[in-house]
Amino acid sequence: MRTVGWGILGLGNIAHKFATDLLLVKNTELIAVASSDLERAKAFSKKFQAQNYYDTYESLFDDPQVEIIYIASLHPRHAELSIAAMEKGKAVLCEKPLAMNQRQVEKMIAMAKSNEVFLMEGLWTRFNPSFSQAQEWITQGELGKIKYINATFSFNGMNIGDDSRLFNPEKGGGTLLDIGIYPLFLAYQLLGMPKDIKASAHLTKGGVDQQLAILLTYETSHAILYSSFAHDEDMRATIAGDAGEIYIDNRWHESPKLTLVKSEHRKSKVFDFLGKGYSYEIEEASQCIREGKKQSAKWSLKNSLELTQLMDTIRQFCGIHYPSDLD
Ligand SMILES: NC(=O)c1ccc[n+]([C@@H]2O[C@H](COP(=O)([O-])OP(=O)(O)OC[C@H]3O[C@@H](n4cnc5c(N)ncnc54)[C@H](OP(=O)(O)O)[C@@H]3O)[C@@H](O)[C@H]2O)c1
Incomplete structure (x- = not known):
């Protein structure tokens, strides 16, 4: 090679x-x-x-x-x-x-x-072995029909300072583009483009989202997603179907561990990551x-474009604007 x-x-x-x-x-x-x-x-x-x-x-x-x-x-x-x-x-x-x-x-x-x-x-989450395992279980039909996805990404960044890249709009601040993109990716990757999008955000004085809740509605399922710079939390992801559930451990976007639950049966897998992932x-x-x-067949340019379209729609809902939108 x-x-x-x-x-x-x-x-x-x-x-x-x-x-x-x-x-x-x-x-x-x-x-x-x-x-x-x-x-x-x-x-x-x-x-x-x-x-x-x-x-x-x-x-x-x-x-x-x-x-x-x-x-x-x-x-x-x-x-x-x-x-x-x-x-x-x-x-x-x-x-x-x-x-x-x-x-x-x-x-x-x-x-x-x-x-x-x-x-x-x-x-990078798209290529992690634990996420690939989740996809494999889903493809094999272990979950039946996916009905519900819940994923969050939060940490307490309130002492970082207004000029940091997290909060400064000139630097692309806000949770959606930085960390909310991960829960959105999870729902998009597993369920595709939603039928309906609702979102609500608490904005900083500078106009970026400090806390953001998103509700995606699909034909027969929902995704409830959330991101915040205001607090820490246990970041587990849930993918629930009518025949089973997958729980990815904290912090799910980079976790080497996940569990498949089918009624009383539980099967956990822990991957030995090469480096951080x-x-x-x-x-x-x-x-x-x-x-x-x-381009990659696993995360294509169409995938990136559609994920960006979702983020643009969520931003419109919440009134999140950046100087670069005017270019
Ligand atoms: N995949 C992940 O897990 C992950 C984690 C964190 C961040 N990220 C992404 O990585 C990117 C960088 O994040 P980071 O945390 O690494 O940022 P960072 O350390 O604050 O800055 C990265 C680089 O950007 C340039 N830069 C910083 N502030 C600048 C300014 N005011 N004007 C012009 N250039 C500036 C500098 O490049 P020079 O060295 O050339 O000066 C700096 O070394 C972001 O887009 C973020 O979304 C991804």
């Missing part, structure tokens, strides 16, 4: 976790990293054994050894930077959310198609590159 050459752009919190996992994935190599800050790029390249480091993103786009770039900047720059990388012929794995809104996602997809390069949103999206993207694929 040939080695795929990776680059990373935007060397903050998630880039460190991602690079830690990248080192564990066979037949991949971190070739180069780029940051707006040269010292940060140098320290990162040393820590994660990258050959090259740059203080401009353009230099990374021009590095001939780099095949795929992981975009780990703040959400408002995802579209612009992914497009710039793809314009130079690079494949892109972009952090979630793929972009701020549907229009930006459409531009990204158009660039991926016209330049014939790979593009995927880093929705970013390794699985890295394996998927790398394999797509090796096979010359332009």
Whole structure:
């Protein structure tokens, strides 16, 4: 299996976790990293054994050894930077959310198609073995017909400060785009596009959602989803069907443990993750590159577009607006 050459752009919190996992994935190599800050790029390249480091993103786009770039900047720059990388012929794995809104996602997809390069949103939960197990049980009919999904994502971030990326609208703040995207992904992945959407949010003074409740209605089922920066909680996911239930342990989006319950019978599985779990999206993207694929069959560009459409609708309901909506 040939080695795929990776680059990373935007060397903050998630880039460190991602690079830690990248080192564990066979037949991949971190070739180069780029940051707006040269010292940060140098320290990162040393820590994660990258050959090259740059203080401009353009230099990374021009590095001939780099095949795929992981975009780990703040959400408002995802579209612009992914497009710039793809314009130079690079494949892109972009952090979630793929972009701020549907229009930006459409531009990204158009660039991926016209330049014939790979593009995927880093929705890592999709590739985790525990989530794949849940999907397998569902496909095998263990749950019967899914009637109800309940998933939440909350943590107490109230002391982080208004200028943090969680709360600042210029930085794409708010729970939906940051963490509410995970419960929404779960419902979308398992039930598809809903028939009806209702949502209600508590907004901060800056106008981003600090707490958000979503009700998705399907033909014969419901999804109740919730995200918050205002408190901690036990983040378990429930997928209930008329023949059984699946419970994914806290914190469900990254949990190695899940349980299938059928009447009095319980079957739990615990997976031994490779690293934190970013390794699985890295394996998927790398394999797509090796096979010359332009998108992942597991999390396609249509999937990202539809998830973004759902988020746009929820934002309209709640009056959540961003400066980038005006571009
Ligand atoms: N998949 C996951 O589990 C997960 C977890 C956390 C975050 N994320 C996603 O990853 C992305 C980054 O989140 P993070 O927590 O890593 O963010 P972060 O550490 O605050 O910042 C990431 C990078 O963005 C650039 N940046 C930060 N503030 C900036 C500013 N004011 N102006 C211009 N550039 C700025 C910097 O890049 P330079 O180094 O180039 O200066 C920084 O290193 C977000 O889109 C988030 O949704 C995903």
